[in-house]
Amino acid sequence: MKTYQVDENGYYGEFGGAYVPEILHQCVTVLQETYLNVLNSESFKKEYYQLLRDYVGRPSPLYYAKRLSEKYGCKMYLKREDLNHTGAHKINNTVGQILLARKMGKTRIIAETGAGQHGVATATVCALMNMECIVYMGKTDVERQHINVQKMKMLGATVVPVTSGNMTLKDATNEAIRDWCCHPTDTFYIIGSTVGPHPYPDMVARLQSVISEEIREQLMEKEGRDYPDTLIACVGGGSNAAGTIYHYIDDKRVRLILAEAGGKGVDSGQSAATIQLGRKGIIHGARTLVMQSEDGQIEEPYSVSAGLDYPGIGPVHANLAVTKRATVLAVDDDEALEAAFELTRLEGIIPALESAHALGALPKIKFQPDELVVLTVSGRGDKDIKTYIDYFNNKSK
Numbered sequence: 267m268k269t270y271q272v273d274e275n276g277y278y279g280e281f282g283g284a285y286v287p288e289i290l291h292q293c294v295t296v297l298q299e300t301y302l303n304v305l306n307s308e309s310f311k312k313e314y315y316q317l318l319r320d321y322v323g324r325p326s327p328l329y330y331a332k333r334l335s336e337k338y339g340c341k342m343y344l345k346r347e348d349l350n351h352t353g354a355h356k357i358n359n360t361v362g363q364i365l366l367a368r369k370m371g372k373t374r375i376i377a378e379t380g381a382g383q384h385g386v387a388t389a390t391v392c393a394l395m396n397m398e399c400i401v402y403m404g405k406t407d408v409e410r411q412h413i414n415v416q417k418m419k420m421l422g423a424t425v426v427p428v429t430s431g432n433m434t435l436k437d438a439t440n441e442a443i444r445d446w447c448c449h450p451t452d453t454f455y456i457i458g459s460t461v462g463p464h465p466y467p468d469m470v471a472r473l474q475s476v477i478s479e480e481i482r483e484q485l486m487e488k489e490g491r492d493y494p495d496t497l498i499a500c501v502g503g504g505s506n507a508a509g510t511i512y513h514y515i516d517d518k519r520v521r522l523i524l525a526e527a528g529g530k531g532v533d534s535g536q537s538a539a540t541i542q543l544g545r546k547g548i549i550h551g552a553r554t555l556v557m558q559s560e561d562g563q564i565e566e567p568y569s570v571s572a573g574l575d576y577p578g579i580g581p582v583h584a585n586l587a588v589t590k591r592a593t594v595l596a597v598d599d600d601e602a603l604e605a606a607f608e609l610t611r612l613e614g615i616i617p618a619l620e621s622a623h624a625l626g627a628l629p630k631i632k633f634q635p636d637e638l639v640v641l642t643v644s645g646r647g648d649k650d651i652k653t654y655i656d657y658f659n660n661k662s663k
């Protein structure tokens with residue numbers, strides 16, 4: 267059977283693989299040979315699910331959004347990842363990876379972060395497990411994301427400002443990979459999304475697949491059937507989307523819609539719509555779609571949402587897009603901001619700016635009146651309040 271899941275060589279169609287420097291070859295190979303055995307073991311599952319329940323606060327609710335449903339003429343449920351500990355889906359992944367790191371005998375944790383959400387989620391589990399934590403973060407982002415930097419420090423992590431390139435996420439990731447090359451034996455690199463060399467995209471998707479596992483059970487309980495007609499999620503690197511669609515990826519009854527960040531417009535030169543603008547290339551160890559210039563230099567992405575401005579995309583999503591299994595919509599800054607206010611006023615939920623891109627796709631989609639839709643609210647909007655206030659003040663001027 268044709269599947270959209272990873273194959274035994276670490277590829278999704280023509281995307282994926284593990285393009286790493288020689289010095290990391292062995293430690294990536296060991297990880298490839300280890301991760302499935304650990305993730306599928308009873309002892310891992312017991313600890314992982316216990317922490318998801320008692321520490322993260324799972325299962326996250328599947329909430330029937332009545333007023334949003336009326337507005338868009340369908341039956342819309344929201345998967346509430348915003349209610350997790352630390353405010354987003356990212357913690358599902360860091361809990362899993364740190365348990366794996368411990369089982370592999372690693373003593374030192376490194377991570378990259380853009381907006382700081384993955385950095386905070388990693389620093390959190392490192393505090394929990396009493397592990398050393400080093401977070402690489404572009405200097406520009408360190409300055410922009412002051413609160414998250416303070417949180418990481420309070421949690422005991424060392425935040426290293428990166429001054430190469432544009433001093434943002436791509437550069438922080440390069441620096442984390444460089445660190446990993448220097449400490450391949452004692453260090454575990456916790457990657458924050460479905461990106462990086464195989465097995466990371468598949469590993470992160472599996473650790474986030476608790477989202478679709480719960481959707482299945484919750485829909486069964488509420489609707490008497492265990493699948494929706496349509497799933498909607500935003501994509502930066504792709505982890506909340508991968509978790510949302512995981513158990514439905516090969517189920518053709520389910521329509522998949524991915525919302526990427528259009529920035530100031532796909533053709534404006536200030537965009538992060540990687541799937542539409544990207545060409546095939548290699549970034550951070552994987553073959554995928556990459557925003558790049560004619561001669562293959564990586565181009566700087568832009569989005570109002572710091573969590574979505576990555577110049578690559580998970581290989582699973584690149585494959586879903588080129589095979590047309592998923593519909594990809596670009597949602598611009600303004601559309602996302604409007605959608606954030608709409609959700610707030612209709613349902614009393616202030617979403618993260620990233621999640622607002624999924625909501626901003628709704629006006630672009632045609633629904634049937636009885637269509638069962640699940641949209642993942644990947645995080646809460648606390649971190650974005652300043653952006654929301656500025657937008658609101660500008661508008662009412």
Ligand SMILES: *Cc1c(COP(=O)(O)O)cnc(C)c1O
Nearest residue numbers: 459502503504505506620644645
């Ligand atoms: C980091 C982040 C994203 C983007 O990352 P994905 O890996 O694409 O999910 C989306 N929403 C929130 C709230 C985030 O913090």
